[in-house]
Amino acid sequence: MDWLVLVVRLTGAASRTRVGVWWELRKIGAAPVVSSVWTVPDTPPFSDGVPKVVELADRGCGSVLVLPTRGSELNRPLPQPHSQAHAPYCYCLPRFVRRDFELR
Structure with missing residues (x-):
């Protein structure tokens, strides 16, 4: 399944706009996902409301960055480090995953 990731940026002054955008996202x-980041399936019943979210944010001098993703990218396994050069990048993996990536 494909997804849309919405990164919402709003000014602090327009609480009415923030609430309107929040309600529209819920609707x-x-x-x-995290603060100011939302995800919605990229299918017509869900994605048809995205333009309304963008319009509401624009009215309040905000912006919405819409990032399309493919579901296959989200479900792909984590890469294995192939050499000692890749080992430093494993620090960002959670501890329970990192032990599977340790070089032998």
Whole structure:
């Protein structure tokens, strides 16, 4: 399944706009990922409401960055480090995953 990731940026002055955008995101079935980042399936019943979210944010001098993703990119396994050169990048992996990537 393909997804849309919405990065919402709003000014602090317009609380009415923030609430309107929040309600519209909830109405279309968007799920919060982290603060100001939402995700919604890229299918017509859900994605049809994205232009309304963008319009509401624009009215309040904000912006919405819409990033399309393919579901296959999200479900792909993590890469294995192939050499000692890749080892430093494993620090960002959670501890329970990192032990599987340790070089032998």
